[in-house]
Amino acid sequence: MPPRQNLTYVVKLSKFCNLRCRYCYEFSQLGDKTRMSPHLLARLFNFMRGYSALNNAWTRIIWHGGEPLALPERYWADVDTALGRVFGHDLPDQAVQTNLFSLTDWRIDRLRRIGTVGVSFDVHPGERRAMNGKTSELTVLANMDRLRADGVEFGCISVAHRGNLDKLDQTFAFYNAARTGFRILPFYRSDNPGQVDSYGLTPAEVVTLYSRLFDLWLTEGDGIQIEPISRYVEIAMRHITGKKAPPFNKRRAEKVVMIDTDGTVYSNANAYRKGYAYGNVxxxxxDKVHTSPGRARDVAEAEARVSKTCRTCPYFGACDGFFMAEATPHEPQSDCALVRPTLDHITASLRRFGRLKERLALHDLPPVDDLPITAVA
Incomplete structure (x- = not known):
């Protein structure tokens, strides 16, 4: 049996949001105030307990949306009650992804109680707009300062797209100066062709972005963690030193699933795709979800991708195969077009970079789960 690890549930409590980010893949549903009912929450948490046991995993929840903090305080009290009834005092680890546009005392208290906070923030104004059309960045900056003043730790997620790709160095400089870890999320997938045309990056542009960010992290970084760069560095270092990672076995030990607002269960790779739903909580x-036709199809295709692409890759072994197993339909399926070229660059750089041990000691790489941002954020 694989070693026990976290199984992350990305939970779409509601699609409603108080921003209208132009590249958001949920854009058409951001005005929908439908939310998970107390009955659905109870069913969901019982499902989590059982499904985590089937996967020999600890339960980890990421509250997602929409905007989770747009839900009222009394709703979060219902969430707490339902969680407590199922898990008792042994509550799962929790994280939340928030735009931090609206911050009040009770929201600060909620973030503190959740513990792991990811703030969506692109640094450069333009696409993350309030419902009245105004940019959101100055408000969010002030709210981040308020969190720091109140002692609430957070990381960030920053979307890289065609409109801000030329500002990557400034994005890095902002977070580096703030000593704030972040995840860079390249925009390349959406079911809305107009969004892809306006904002989408090509695989080659994503590799260039990752490679440049790694160079900045290695030569100028002040100890901040940047995902997925930190994870790629871990793989490269295992490759260089001949160490192995336990292979990802999705059939036996899933790592992340998404729960839609209506209770439908999906994998990260095939979220919202007809024919790939695992079931509904x-x-x-x-047990039924774990053995469902939708999951069987998803797992079989994941295994086929890994078998076809990873078995001949020089990094396989140091890399556990997760990236190809969880590749979305929007990514090239015939080869590892995003990760492998990035690893080529990182590995070559690490081999020739002077004072390598000192630089890596400065960064003190943590486990990947330390940042609460998933590929579907």
Whole structure:
């Protein structure tokens, strides 16, 4: 049996949001105030307990949306009650992804209680707009300062797209000066062709972005963690030193699933795709979801991608195969077009870079789960 690890549930409590980010893949639903009911929450948490047991995993929850903090305080009290009834005092680890546009005392208290906070912030104004059309960045900057003053730690996620790709160095400089870890999320997938045309990056542009960010991190970084760069560095170092990672076995030990607002369960790779839903927590037990036709199809295709692409890759072994197993339909399926070229650059750079041990000691790489941002954020 694989070693026990976290199984992350990305939970879409509601699609409603108080911003209208122009590249958001949920854009058409951001005005929908439908939310998970108390009955659905109870079913969801019971499902989590059973499904995590089937995967020999600890439960980890990421509250997602929409904007989770747009839900009222009393709703979060219902969430707490439902969690407590199922898990008792042994509550799962929790994280939240927020735009931090609206911050009040109770929201600060909620973030403190959740513990792991990811703030969506692109640094450069333009696309992350309030419902009245005004940019959101100055408000969010002030709210980040307020969190720091109140002792609430957070990381950030920053979307890289065609409109801000030329500002990557400034984005890095902002977070580096603030000593704030962040995840860079390249925009390349959406079911809205107009969004892809306006904002989408090509695989080659994503590799260039990752490679440049790694160079900045290695030569100028002040100890901040940048995902997925930190994870790529871990893989490169295992490759250089001949160490191995336990292979990712999705059939036996899933790492991340998404729960839609109506209770439908998806994998990260095939979220919202017809024919790939695992089931629904309102009607299906954890066992039924685990053996469902949708999951069987998803897992079989993941295994085929890994078998076809990873077995001949020089990094396989140091890399556990997760990236190809969880590759989305928007990514090239015939080869590892995003990760492998990035690893080529990182590995070559690490081999020739002087004072390598000192630089890596400065960064003190943490486990990947330390940043609460997933590929579907």
């Amino acid at each position: 309102l009607t299906d037990s954890a």
